[in-house]
């Protein structure tokens with residue numbers, strides 16, 4: 001692909017910073033919008049990236065997009081916490097639906113626009129029972145967050161039908177990796193507690209399962225999605241199912257600890273089991289997840305150790 005302008009919204013966040021890092025290794029020009037609500041400036045090399053600090057819902061964001069005239073947008077900025085979405089449904093919808101629409105509308109005004117890559121989520125499936133989940137399974141979100149991601153996809157599909165708006169929506173499974181800020185995922189939460197010798201909290205019996213996919217593999221998929229020849233919805237996952245109890249066992253092994261968890265009640269909005277087929281995206285892009293859960297956790301362990309060494313120095 002020749003040199004293009006690529007805008008990453010939420011580019012200072014957990015996944016965004018990894019995508020920016022990957023994009024900087026390509027000939028493309030990289031632009032970022034982030035309101036810094038959970039992202040960090042230091043997560044990206046500002047010398048090499050044009051950063052606009054603003055809210056995706058704002059007029060400033062629209063003006064910026066018009067000025068940059070990106071060929072591609074990777075839209076990651078969002079309210080990402082399921083529990084926050086339950087407590088503040090309007091806020092969640094405002095950022096995830098209205099904010100997404102604001103970015104879509106701005107892109108529609110860009111003459112050379114080539115594709116909108118949208119970070120969707122396995123939360124769209126909710127408690128859909130048949131595993132592995134395929135992209136054509138009936139969405140049954142059980143949280144406002146899952147609902148807002150589904151509606152984002154629907155707007156993209158509709159704009160594609162009405163006006164040929166080009167898009168790819170990637171439904172990520174549970175993403176993990178070194179996470180410095182923002183809402184914690186189960187693995188980061190376990191890690192933080194266990195490093196201090198504390199018991200992590202497990203909601204329910206711990207036999208609920210998730211499809212854990214490493215952040216480096218997600219970043220790779222997002223870059224490949226720019227080139228995918230067909231619009232549509234794609235799962236990004238490992239197609240492996242691991243229980244929360246097994247995650248704890250692997251982490252106890254890595255840390256050489258024998259920590260027992262503290263069990264609490266199940267939470268509303270949490271699904272019981274999750275595993276997503278990744279066949280569709282693999283077939284169209286050649287992407288493959290390169291990290292098994294133990295390999296990804298080992299990488300995370302090394303990243304943490306390096307970070308701690310830097311802090312000590």
Ligand SMILES: NC(=O)c1ccc[n+]([C@@H]2O[C@H](COP(=O)([O-])OP(=O)(O)OC[C@H]3O[C@@H](n4cnc5c(N)ncnc54)[C@H](O)[C@@H]3O)[C@@H](O)[C@H]2O)c1
Nearest residue numbers: 010012013014015035037038039055056077078119175182
């Ligand atoms: N992490 C996961 O497990 C996971 C799973 C499925 C989908 N996703 C999706 O991937 C995307 C990135 O998630 P993440 O884990 O990197 O989250 P994150 O919170 O680390 O990153 C989100 C970034 O967006 C920015 N942001 C938030 N609201 C904004 C707003 N209104 N305007 C401008 N910037 C705003 C934040 O400051 C942050 O830098 C999100 O859309 C999320 O829903 C994540």
